[in-house]
Amino acid sequence: MREELITSGRMNPGIDPVLHGWHWPIPFYLFVGGLAAGLLFFAAYKVLFGKEKDFPTAVMIGPFVALAAIVMGLMALIYDLHHPLYAWQLFTTIRIESPMSWGAWTLMIVSIVNAVWIFTYLKKIFPDFNLKQNFLRKVISNFIEEKQSEGKLNWDWKYKFLRDFESFLIKNRKALAWLMMILSIILGVYTGILLSAFNARPLWNTALLGPLFLTSGFSTGAAMLMILSKTHLEKIAFSKIDVLLIIIELFFITHMFMGYLAGSEVKAEAAHYFMGGEFTVTFWVNVIILGLVVPLALETMELLNVKIPVIIPGLLILWGGMMFRFIMVDAGQVIRYLY
Amino acid sequence: MRYGMAIDTRKCVGCSDCVVACQTENSIPHGYTRDWISETVEGMYPNLALEIRSERCNHCDDTPCVRTCPTGSSHIIEGGIVKVTHEECIGCGACIESCPYDARYFHPEGYVDKCTFCDHRVKNGQDPACVSVCPTHCMYFGDLDDPNSEISKVVAKNKVKVLAPEAGTKPQIFYLV
Numbered sequence: 436m437r438e439e440l441i442t443s444g445r446m447n448p449g450i451d452p453v454l455h456g457w458h459w460p461i462p463f464y465l466f467v468g469g470l471a472a473g474l475l476f477f478a479a480y481k482v483l484f485g486k487e488k489d490f491p492t493a494v495m496i497g498p499f500v501a502l503a504a505i506v507m508g509l510m511a512l513i514y515d516l517h518h519p520l521y522a523w524q525l526f527t528t529i530r531i532e533s534p535m536s537w538g539a540w541t542l543m544i545v546s547i548v549n550a551v552w553i554f555t556y557l558k559k560i561f562p563d564f565n566l567k568q569n570f571l572r573k574v575i576s577n578f579i580e581e582k583q584s585e586g587k588l589n590w591d592w593k594y595k596f597l598r599d600f601e602s603f604l605i606k607n608r609k610a611l612a613w614l615m616m617i618l619s620i621i622l623g624v625y626t627g628i629l630l631s632a633f634n635a636r637p638l639w640n641t642a643l644l645g646p647l648f649l650t651s652g653f654s655t656g657a658a659m660l661m662i663l664s665k666t667h668l669e670k671i672a673f674s675k676i677d678v679l680l681i682i683i684e685l686f687f688i689t690h691m692f693m694g695y696l697a698g699s700e701v702k703a704e705a706a707h708y709f710m711g712g713e714f715t716v717t718f719w720v721n722v723i724i725l726g727l728v729v730p731l732a733l734e735t736m737e738l739l740n741v742k743i744p745v746i747i748p749g750l751l752i753l754w755g756g757m758m759f760r761f762i763m764v765d766a767g768q769v770i771r772y773l774y
Numbered sequence: 775m776r777y778g779m780a781i782d783t784r785k786c787v788g789c790s791d792c793v794v795a796c797q798t799e800n801s802i803p804h805g806y807t808r809d810w811i812s813e814t815v816e817g818m819y820p821n822l823a824l825e826i827r828s829e830r831c832n833h834c835d836d837t838p839c840v841r842t843c844p845t846g847s848s849h850i851i852e853g854g855i856v857k858v859t860h861e862e863c864i865g866c867g868a869c870i871e872s873c874p875y876d877a878r879y880f881h882p883e884g885y886v887d888k889c890t891f892c893d894h895r896v897k898n899g900q901d902p903a904c905v906s907v908c909p910t911h912c913m914y915f916g917d918l919d920d921p922n923s924e925i926s927k928v929v930a931k932n933k934v935k936v937l938a939p940e941a942g943t944k945p946q947i948f949y950l951v
């Protein structure tokens with residue numbers, strides 16, 4: 436038996452368990468970061484392996500969603516700062532030891548490469564410049580000029596440097612794809628490392644969190660592409676990838692808990708929060724059953740030619756991925772060293 | 775020079791004078807503090823052991839809070855005191871998550887705040903506010919590097935422990951048990 440009484444006038448996450456240092460923006464940021472990592476990875480991968488023609492959604496639409504996700508993630512991150520007006524200070528230094536610092540930089544670089552990627556496909560995605568007369572059109576027409584039809588494409592960049600930049604990038608698309616693929620892996624691993632770098636939180640402090648969040652992020656990316664794609668070929672391809680990723684994820688999760696149970700007292704304590712303790716139901720229902728096992732079953736059935744609307748497993752995977760991060764961030768702050 | 779503290783858990787009565795002294799000295803806003811009292815009771819009735827501790831930032835030797843700070847706002851000054859430059863802190867909370875002792879909190883003005891060992895008093899040769907008000911004289915403050923300082927002698931002579939040594943931060947507050 437052990438009882439603890441604390442006297443203090445203090446609002447502190449350790450003392451008032453309802454108060455946490457990190458609220459919803461951080462898990463949300465980790466979720467969209469992982470999602471973007473997955474989307475960018477598949478876009479780059481398909482280009483590198485010459486599948487550009489068959490996978491238009493992955494190559495051209497995915498990166499749009501990824502950029503939107505990254506921007507939302509950055510906004511959430513800045514919103515979570517208690518001093519958002521000082522946010523620029525993140526970009527005046529690089530501190531290798533601080534996961535926050537290299538996360539901010541990674542996100543910054545990834546979003547630039549992501550935007551450049553989209554730039555190279557703009558003519559393919561929007562061959563027809565037919566915006567109504569409005570504010571947006573005025574802004575855009577500063578950069579482009581319309582041409583009388585020449586095939587389907589009816590516009591070009593107004594400035595030579597934009598045209599040169601574009602053709603330079605298209606010529607070196609493979610190199611760009613390599614860069615984006617590597618960055619997407621860094622981004623995916625980073626979403627786990629942000630948490631696992633904290634020795635002080637026994638639940639987070641496991642080397643498996645990086646690969647686990649990477650897999651989970653890629654799986655949400657594949658799920659998103661499954662939902663967005665229009666052709667059967669693409670849907671099935673990402674279904675298959677997701678089946679594989681879910682199996683790897685289940686394997687990692689099992690290993691993670693085995694590691695906790697075999698670990699020191701605090702680690703074992705952390706595992707018990709998920710096996711009988713406070714987070715058992717939320718975790719098992721949302722992450723394992725709804726987020727992994729059910730979609731795995733549905734997609735396997737689909738691959739066996741049972742008709743299943745992909746939106747169901749797709750949304751379940753996204754839901755599971757998001758809940759996983761919310762639960763991990765929340766639980767990590769509850770589970771602490773005992774003394 | 776290495777500042778540290780020794781706190782005699784056998785003498786501490788848990789009066790919270792140190793908590794109030796700190797709040798007054800450092801104008802801590804209502805609802806927050808940099809130090810607190812923790813009472814642990816262990817065992818089964820009737821074999822109970824009570825320990826009362828005054829806790830605060832341990833001004834660790836191996837500081838995860840400084841390492842994870844993205845802006846360099848958390849830093850270490852002369853004597854090993856861990857401080858936060860309020861003007862540089864963006865309030866990201868990374869340091870709060872890094873500290874196994876939950877010694878840091880978000881100040882309502884948007885930066886992170888924590889115990890400073892009252893470095894403004896220490897500079898003038900005074901003790902930190904908490905140490906100076908303790909009615910049972912259970913706290914000792916001084917230079918751990920100097921073998922002749924009172925604190926070094928107290929730590930050498932008594933059985934001491936630090937909190938959660940397994941967290942690996944090398945805390946510099948010693949509890950006499």
Ligand code: SF4
Pocket residue numbers: 830831832833834837838839840856872873874875876877878888943
């Ligand atoms: S007790 Fe916490 S805040 Fe203080 S130095 Fe150690 S890790 Fe940093």
Ligand code: SF4
Pocket residue numbers: 842843844845846847848858862863864865866867868869870885886
């Ligand atoms: S909250 Fe402030 S002191 Fe703490 S890590 Fe972030 S910038 Fe550094």
